[in-house]
Amino acid sequence: MKKGISKTIDLFFYKNEYRVLEIAGVLSGLLIIGIANKLFFETSIYYFLFVVGLVVAFLGFGIEHLIKSDKRKTIEREFSYFLADLGRDYKNTRNLGVSLTNISESNFYGSINRDIRKLANKVSWGESFEDALQSMNYNINSSIIKHCLSLLKVLKETSVTYDHILINLSKDATIFKSEKTTEKYFNNLFLLSIVFYFVFLLMLLYIDFIMGKQFLWIIIPDTITRLFLNNFLLYIGLLLSFFTSFVMCVIKQRKPLYFFKYVFIFFIVTVMLFQIFTPKPDAEEIVIEAIDYLSITDQQQILVEKTIGVKSISSKSIVDNSDAEKVHFIEKKDKDCGVDCAKYTIVLDSVVFLNFEIVRKDKEFFVYYDIQG
Numbered sequence: 001m002k003k004g005i006s007k008t009i010d011l012f013f014y015k016n017e018y019r020v021l022e023i024a025g026v027l028s029g030l031l032i033i034g035i036a037n038k039l040f041f042e043t044s045i046y047y048f049l050f051v052v053g054l055v056v057a058f059l060g061f062g063i064e065h066l067i068k069s070d071k072r073k074t075i076e077r078e079f080s081y082f083l084a085d086l087g088r089d090y091k092n093t094r095n096l097g098v099s100l101t102n103i104s105e106s107n108f109y110g111s112i113n114r115d116i117r118k119l120a121n122k123v124s125w126g127e128s129f130e131d132a133l134q135s136m137n138y139n140i141n142s143s144i145i146k147h148c149l150s151l152l153k154v155l156k157e158t159s160v161t162y163d164h165i166l167i168n169l170s171k172d173a174t175i176f177k178s179e180k181t182t183e184k185y186f187n188n189l190f191l192l193s194i195v196f197y198f199v200f201l202l203m204l205l206y207i208d209f210i211m212g213k214q215f216l217w218i219i220i221p222d223t224i225t226r227l228f229l230n231n232f233l234l235y236i237g238l239l240l241s242f243f244t245s246f247v248m249c250v251i252k253q254r255k256p257l258y259f260f261k262y263v264f265i266f267f268i269v270t271v272m273l274f275q276i277f278t279p280k281p282d283a284e285e286i287v288i289e290a291i292d293y294l295s296i297t298d299q300q301q302i303l304v305e306k307t308i309g310v311k312s313i314s315s316k317s318i319v320d321n322s323d324a325e326k327v328h329f330i331e332k333k334d335k336d337c338g339v340d341c342a343k344y345t346i347v348l349d350s351v352v353f354l355n356f357e358i359v360r361k362d363k364e365f366f367v368y369y370d371i372q373g
Contacts, residue, residue, distance in 0.1 A: 021064055082109055208229060237273075291324050
């Protein structure tokens with residue numbers, strides 16, 4: 001009776017060791033937070049204890065992830081050797097439980113030694129090797145064990161002896177490990193190509209944001225304009241989409257249909273990011289940049305056509321953000337009227353297109369405009 005209870009307890013902890021770790025971490029974290037709220041709420045170390053409690057609460061999950069990750073790596077490295085050793089021992093003993101016990105007494109398999117001892121115990125208690133292996137993989141979730149279990153199910157229905165089955169599984173596990181390593185390498189390259197795409201795209205957007213302030217929105221002969229810069233960088237981004245899609249298809253050896261799928265997705269992402277993050281050609285900013293352009297080049301006038309006005313344009317805002325000391329807005333139909341017909345705010349009730357003729361007289365600027373509905 002005592003032995004049966006001990007066996008039940010052992011089985012429980014074998015199956016729930018990680019869950020126990022998670023629960024212990026959460027309870028310990030909540031205990032620390034509870035003590036902090038009860039005894040240290042108004043002290044200087046309250047937030048420190050609160051953060052420590054949160055860290056401890058999630059510590060079990062973090063340790064579990066590290067343990068499982070280490071075991072998966074060890075299984076990928078050692079599982080084929082384990083199967084080969086088991087096959088050779090089984091050839092001599094003809095008893096799987098005894099062979100597993102013999103194997104489990106060695107310490108050749110790194111962080112999975114304990115799991116192999118559990119495996120030996122379960123088989124010695126009457127559980128089948130396949131079920132015990134499946135139970136071992138329940139927490140670790142190794143693809144190589146899943147692969148071996150599927151082959152074991154097929155090979156057991158043949159006339160091949162169990163020792164040869166284990167040896168064949170060992171050889172197949174070695175090949176599978178090599179294939180998984182190659183697949184992982186190409187998966188990393190696949191992900192790396194996506195990362196490089198976003199890195200270069202963000203670089204293009206950053207260049208547009210930094211350099212774009214130095215250029216005008218308008219089209220002037222022999223002058224690089226903001227519109228030209230935006231479009232040029234967008235075209236580079238679209239070419240980058242083509243190149244990245246091609247590289248991804250080559251890495252994964254995809255069909256041509258996938259190339260067009262990747263291109264379509266990257267086109268949408270590129271255009272959306274440029275629409276969101278590139279500065280918009282608002283009329284007030286265009287006037288500011290045009291005024292600065294006239295001051296830098298020492299020209300007297302400039303014509304700016306079909307600019308988008310989305311908000312009212314203030315002469316004070318332009319003076320505050322440009323080299324101008326005074327700015328007069330005059331409708332083109334009142335051009336002959338001069339300063340007497342000047343306004344200092346162009347009020348816009350909706351989105352419209354505007355044409356500007358900007359004339360410089362020292363630090364004073366006359367902005368002749370007309371509005372197109």
